[in-house]
Amino acid sequence: MVKGYIHSVETMGAVDGPGLRYVVFFQGCPFRCLFCHNPDTWKMLPDHQKSVDEVVQDILKYRDFFSFSGGGVTLSGGEPLMQPAFTAELVKVLKEQNIHVAIDTCGYVDKTPDIERIVQQADLFLLDIKHLNPVQHRKITGKNNDKTLAFLRFLNETHKDVWIRLVLLPTYSMDDAYINELIHFLKPFSCVKTVELLPYHEAGKAKWEKLGLTYPLSVTPPETDDVIAIANRFKAAGFRVLAPEKKS
Numbered sequence: 001m002v003k004g005y006i007h008s009v010e011t012m013g014a015v016d017g018p019g020l021r022y023v024v025f026f027q028g029c030p031f032r033c034l035f036c037h038n039p040d041t042w043k044m045l046p047d048h049q050k051s052v053d054e055v056v057q058d059i060l061k062y063r064d065f066f067s068f069s070g071g072g073v074t075l076s077g078g079e080p081l082m083q084p085a086f087t088a089e090l091v092k093v094l095k096e097q098n099i100h101v102a103i104d105t106c107g108y109v110d111k112t113p114d115i116e117r118i119v120q121q122a123d124l125f126l127l128d129i130k131h132l133n134p135v136q137h138r139k140i141t142g143k144n145n146d147k148t149l150a151f152l153r154f155l156n157e158t159h160k161d162v163w164i165r166l167v168l169l170p171t172y173s174m175d176d177a178y179i180n181e182l183i184h185f186l187k188p189f190s191c192v193k194t195v196e197l198l199p200y201h202e203a204g205k206a207k208w209e210k211l212g213l214t215y216p217l218s219v220t221p222p223e224t225d226d227v228i229a230i231a232n233r234f235k236a237a238g239f240r241v242l243a244p245e246k247k248s
């Protein structure tokens with residue numbers, strides 16, 4: 001029986017999809033994002049393996065809570081699609097239990113039979129687009145964006161619900177021209193139900209240092225007013241937007 005490399009779980013997550021979510025954080029990620037706040041998930045460690053049954057049995061303990069809120073289970077990471085056989089089996093069992101399943105992914109995958117099964121069965125994809133420009137994308141993640149954009153096209157062809165997650169990183173992904181480009185690019189994708197704006201923050205810095213890694217960014221987090229202005233531009237273009245609100 002295939003086992004999964006699981007980093008940790010959060011039983012009452014409120015920021016990874018609709019309602020309250022049981023969030024499973026997978027180990028392993030193909031990217032090395034400059035702003036990653038979970039660098040401790042990058043590697044797969046053999047002493048963190050769990051079976052589908054072990055994961056599901058724990059999820060079921062919290063089912064009443066997340067179901068009542070209109071929530072479900074989110075598979076996150078790290079990158080859950082880096083373990084496609086395990087993830088496909090987990091999604092299948094969760095759907096047999098009639099649980100809403102969201103996949104939080106960077107989309108850096110090939111269209112294998114396991115990935116196709118996951119796409120068919122999961123309810124929602126939270127797809128991170130780190131940058132549309134391939135050079136900028138490589139600077140931010142260390143990898144090309146071609147697979148991510150191909151995965152978005154695949155999700156659109158299969159009529160899945162997609163929330164696009166955008167990290168707003170000053171000097172990389174917040175200027176007017178780039179926001180225009182993003183809106184223009186995303187507009188034709190009927191699968192995109194929501195755009196979620198995630199302002200860059202430095203919360204991951206301590207984890208990098210704890211792991212003996214040098215935090216690579218020295219960027220000031222964006223002003224809330226700038227984030228609100230970007231949110232308004234997406235709203236004006238017809239998108240549902242999730243973004244932090246100004247504190248009064």
Ligand code: SF4
Binds near residue numbers: 029031
């Ligand atoms: S895709 Fe997510 S987990 Fe992977 S390096 Fe980037 S931010 Fe970190």
